[in-house]
Amino acid sequence: MLDRFLLQGPEDARFTILLAHGAGAPMDSASMTAAANALAGVGFRVARFEFAYMAARRTSEGRKPPPRAETLNPEYEAAIAELGASGPLIIGGKSMGGRVASMVADDLNRRGKIAGLLCLGYPFHPPRQPQKLRTGHLTGLTTPTLICQGTRDEFGTRDEVPGYDLSDRIEILWLEDGDHDLKPRKTISGFSSADHLATMAKAAMAWAERLPA
Numbered sequence: 524m525l526d527r528f529l530l531q532g533p534e535d536a537r538f539t540i541l542l543a544h545g546a547g548a549p550m551d552s553a554s555m556t557a558a559a560n561a562l563a564g565v566g567f568r569v570a571r572f573e574f575a576y577m578a579a580r581r582t583s584e585g586r587k588p589p590p591r592a593e594t595l596n597p598e599y600e601a602a603i604a605e606l607g608a609s610g611p612l613i614i615g616g617k618s619m620g621g622r623v624a625s626m627v628a629d630d631l632n633r634r635g636k637i638a639g640l641l642c643l644g645y646p647f648h649p650p651r652q653p654q655k656l657r658t659g660h661l662t663g664l665t666t667p668t669l670i671c672q673g674t675r676d677e678f679g680t681r682d683e684v685p686g687y688d689l690s691d692r693i694e695i696l697w698l699e700d701g702d703h704d705l706k707p708r709k710t711i712s713g714f715s716s717a718d719h720l721a722t723m724a725k726a727a728m729a730w731a732e733r734l735p736a
Contacts, residue, residue: 528606529571532563538731539568539608540641543599543620546589549577554704555617558643561720565728572602595623613731615641622646622657628666638734640668641727644703647679664690669730671723673701696726
């Protein structure tokens with residue numbers, strides 16, 4: 524049984540990042556671990572947590588399907604309260620985890636509970652269903668946001684996303700030939716997964732340092 528939070532990075536870091544997992548893989552998946560390692564490596568305090576349905580998969584209850592993303596909003600807010608970060612807190616996550624964070628971000632930001640939102644591979648639409656956009660709440664988003672997206676992410680490519688009506692508080696870092704895990708095909712792009720994660724982490728720190736105090 525894993526602890527409630529997976530913690531790494533300097534305990535005295537200026538910024539803490541709370542990350543939730545995607546719909547199908549846990550907080551200690553290879554992609555989540557690699558992203559958290561990269562962020563901790565540039566000086567963030569990184570905390571990962573799991574929603575209850577995913578944690579239940581580690582027990583005798585067996586595999587539960589992910590619920591509708593919006594039903595997880597209270598769980599994300601509970602994790603923020605339980606973590607009790609002392610300094611500026613950035614919330615976010617991988618895919619669905621980032622989407623859930625984006626739905627609670629504005630209320631928390633207005634109340635001074637969080638400083639920003641970091642999404643790794645935002646699920647703008649389901650794969651092969653570009654008409655089913657999940658962007659309605661992103662139009663009026665007021666929380667400073669950084670979305671790190673692979674250019675060939677099947678949940679939203681570089682060809683598709685610029686056509687969406689997104690808030691001007693959202694910055695997007697495009698990672699060449701990256702998929703939904705930000706992984707490129709090295710023989711095509713010339714980049715490795717480690718290259719893209721290092722770029723993501725450095726960009727996230729530069730962005731965080733520009734956040735309002």
